[in-house]
Amino acid sequence: MSTSFRPCAPDQSLLFPPSPRDWLPEGHLAFFIADTVAALDLRPLYAPYEADGRRNQPFDPQMMVTVLVYAYATGTFSSRKIARKLEEDVAYRVLAAGNFPAHRTIADFRRDHLPVFTALFVQVVQIAREAGLVRLGTVAIDGTKVHANASKRKAMSYGRMLEQERRLREEIAALTAAAEAADLAEDVVHGPEGRGDDLPAELQRREARLATIAAAKARLEARHADADRQRGRTPDDDRKGRGTKPFARDFGVPPEEAQDNFTDPESRIMKTSYGYDQCYNGQLVVDATAQIIVGTDLTACAADNASLVPLLDQVTVTVGTCPSTAVADNGYKGEAHFDALETRGITPYVSLGREGKAAPATDPGPATARMVARLASDDGRAIYRRRKAIVEPVIGWIKHVLGFRQFSVRGEANARGEWTLVCLAVNLKRLHRLQAA
Numbered sequence: 001m002s003t004s005f006r007p008c009a010p011d012q013s014l015l016f017p018p019s020p021r022d023w024l025p026e027g028h029l030a031f032f033i034a035d036t037v038a039a040l041d042l043r044p045l046y047a048p049y050e051a052d053g054r055r056n057q058p059f060d061p062q063m064m065v066t067v068l069v070y071a072y073a074t075g076t077f078s079s080r081k082i083a084r085k086l087e088e089d090v091a092y093r094v095l096a097a098g099n100f101p102a103h104r105t106i107a108d109f110r111r112d113h114l115p116v117f118t119a120l121f122v123q124v125v126q127i128a129r130e131a132g133l134v135r136l137g138t139v140a141i142d143g144t145k146v147h148a149n150a151s152k153r154k155a156m157s158y159g160r161m162l163e164q165e166r167r168l169r170e171e172i173a174a175l176t177a178a179a180e181a182a183d184l185a186e187d188v189v190h191g192p193e194g195r196g197d198d199l200p201a202e203l204q205r206r207e208a209r210l211a212t213i214a215a216a217k218a219r220l221e222a223r224h225a226d227a228d229r230q231r232g233r234t235p236d237d238d239r240k241g242r243g244t245k246p247f248a249r250d251f252g253v254p255p256e257e258a259q260d261n262f263t264d265p266e267s268r269i270m271k272t273s274y275g276y277d278q279c280y281n282g283q284l285v286v287d288a289t290a291q292i293i294v295g296t297d298l299t300a301c302a303a304d305n306a307s308l309v310p311l312l313d314q315v316t317v318t319v320g321t322c323p324s325t326a327v328a329d330n331g332y333k334g335e336a337h338f339d340a341l342e343t344r345g346i347t348p349y350v351s352l353g354r355e356g357k358a359a360p361a362t363d364p365g366p367a368t369a370r371m372v373a374r375l376a377s378d379d380g381r382a383i384y385r386r387r388k389a390i391v392e393p394v395i396g397w398i399k400h401v402l403g404f405r406q407f408s409v410r411g412e413a414n415a416r417g418e419w420t421l422v423c424l425a426v427n428l429k430r431l432h433r434l435q436a437a
Contacts, residue, residue: 020094030070030091032432037066040123044116059101064109065120066095072425075402079107111409114417121296121424122318128292128431129319136323138288138383139295140391141311141332143304144399145279147406148267148415152278266412270302280407282419283307285315286391287323290434293394294319296423298416304331308350309340322346327387330354338367349374349384397426 024030045061070091071082083103085092101109128134261267261278270279281302285295295315297307308328316322322344330351341348350371364372374380398404404422407415 020097023090023094027436028091029073029429029432030095032435033070033073033428034066034095036124036127036428036431037062037069037120039127040120042120044119045113048112059099059105059109061109061113063096063099064101064106065113067092068106068110068421069425069428070095072402072404072422073429075404077404077408079103079110079408082106107408110418110421111414114409114414114421117417117421117424121420121427124424124427124431125292125294125318128290128427131431133290133431133434134287134292134294134319135289136287136294136315136319136321138325138327138386138390139285139312139315139323140288140387141283141285141295141308141326141328142387142391142395143281143283143307143331144395145270145272145277145302146282146399146404146415146419148261148264148278148280149407149410150261150263150267150278152261152269152276264410266300266410267415268300268302280412280415280419281307283311284391284394284423285311286394288386288390290430291390291394292430293423293427296420298412298419300412304328305334305337308332308334308337312341312344312346316344325349325383327384327390329387333368333371335365335368338371339365342367342370347374349380349387351375351384394426397429398422402426 021031042062042065045065049058049061067082067086071077071085074091076082076085080103082092083101083106086096086100087093125134264278267278267280269276270281272279279302281299281304283295283297283299283304284293286292287294295311295318297311297314299307308326312322312326323346325347326341327349328351330353333350333352338348338350348371352368352371352375375384402422402425407418409415409418
C-alpha cells in the first residue's frame with residue numbers, strides 16, 4: 001500500500017483570510033511583549049507627531065516600539081536585519097500587522113526615541129514590583145565592557161597627533177607654495193583665469209585630515225585640563241607643583257600615550273577579557289528575587305566605583321524604596337561609598353580585594369572597618385557568595401544568549417539609551433519566562 005502524504009499546495013489561495021494570531025502558538029514571546037507594551041504609557045512617543053502638519057502618515061509608534069523590543073529580546077539589533085525579519089519572520093509580521101518600515105526608518109526611530117526607553121524601563125520594573133518579582137531585599141551590582149560602535153584602529157595617541165600635525169602642516173605649506181608657483185606659471189600660459197585642480201584637491205585632503213587631528217587633540221587637552229582641575233591643579237601651577245613631588249607634565253597637556261577615537265570620541269579604550277578595545281562600561285543592578293534588572297547606567301569610564309551610589313539612588317527613585325542589602329565586587333570599594341550607602345540605610349557587602357584574596361586597607365576608615373568585619377562573618381561570606389549567582393547570569397544573557405556585544409549607535413548618551421533598551425528587552429523576556437513557568 002502506497003504512503004499517503006498530508007496535502008501541500010503552495011499555490012492554493014485561501015478562501016477565508018487567516019487571523020495573524022493563529023500563525024503563532026499561544027503564549028509566544030511576541031504576544032507577551034505586544035500586550036505589555038500596549039499597557040505602558042506611550043504618550044511621550046506620540047508627542048512629537050502631534051499637529052506637525054505632515055501629509056505622509058508615519059508608522060504607529062506603539063508598533064515600532066513593539067517590534068524594536070521584540071527584536072532586541074530575540075538578539076536582532078541591526079536595523080537592516082530587523083527590516084528583513086519584517087518580511088521573512090512570522091512573529092515580526094504579526095507584530096507589525098502588515099507594516100514594512102525600511103531599515104533607515106527603524107534606525108531613525110530608535111535614534112530619535114532612545115531617551116524614552118528609560119521611562120519604559122522604569123514602568124516595566126514597576127510592573128514586576130507589583131507582581132511580587134522585585135522585593136529589594138538583596139541586589140547585586142556589576143559592570144561589563146561593551147564594544148563601542150568604533151574601532152580602536154581609528155584612535156590616535158596624543159604623541160602621534162603631535163607628530164602628524166607637524167608633518168601635515170609642513171606638507172600643506174609645501175603644497176601651498178607649489179600651488180602658488182603653479183598659479184603663476186599658468187597665468188603666463190593661460191591668463192589670469194586659468195587654474196589647476198590637482199594640487200588644490202591634494203591640499204584640501206591634507207587640510208581636512210589636519211582639522212580632524214586638531215579637533216581630536218583639542219578634545220584630549222580639554223579632557224586632561226578638566227582632570228587637572230579636579231585634582232586641585234590650576235593653569236598657574238608649574239611643573240614643580242605645590243608639593244614635594246613635581247608634575248610629570250604641564251597643565252592640560254595629555255601624556256603622549258593618551259588616545260582619542262575619530263569615529264566615536266566619547267568612547268574609551270578599556271581592558272576586556274579579550275584585550276584592550278574601544279568600549280563603554282554598562283552598569284546593572286539586579287534584584288535577587290527573580291533576577292530582574294532594577295537599575296542601569298552606562299559610562300565612558302572603565303572604573304566601576306563611581307557608579308555604585310548613583311545606581312542605588314536610581315533604584316530607590318524607580319521602585320520607591322531602597323534595597324536593604326547591596327552586594328558588589330571590589331571594583332566598587334571605597335570608604336566614601338560605604339559611608340553613603342549606610343547613611344541611606346543600605347548594608348553593603350563589597351569585596352575589598354580580588355575574589356578569595358581579601359585585602360583590607362592598612363588603615364581603614366570606620367565604614368571600611370565595618371565592611372571587613374561583615375565579610376569575615378559566616379553570614380557575610382554567605383551573602384557575598386550570592387553575588388555571582390544574581391548578577392553574572394544576567395550579563396551572560398545579554399552577551400551570550402542575546403549576543404549583544406556592540407552598540408549600534410555612537411556617543412555616550414545614545415549608547416546609554418540603547419543599553420537601557422537592551423535591559424528593557426531582557427526584563428520582558430525574563431518576565432515572559434517566569435509567567436510560563
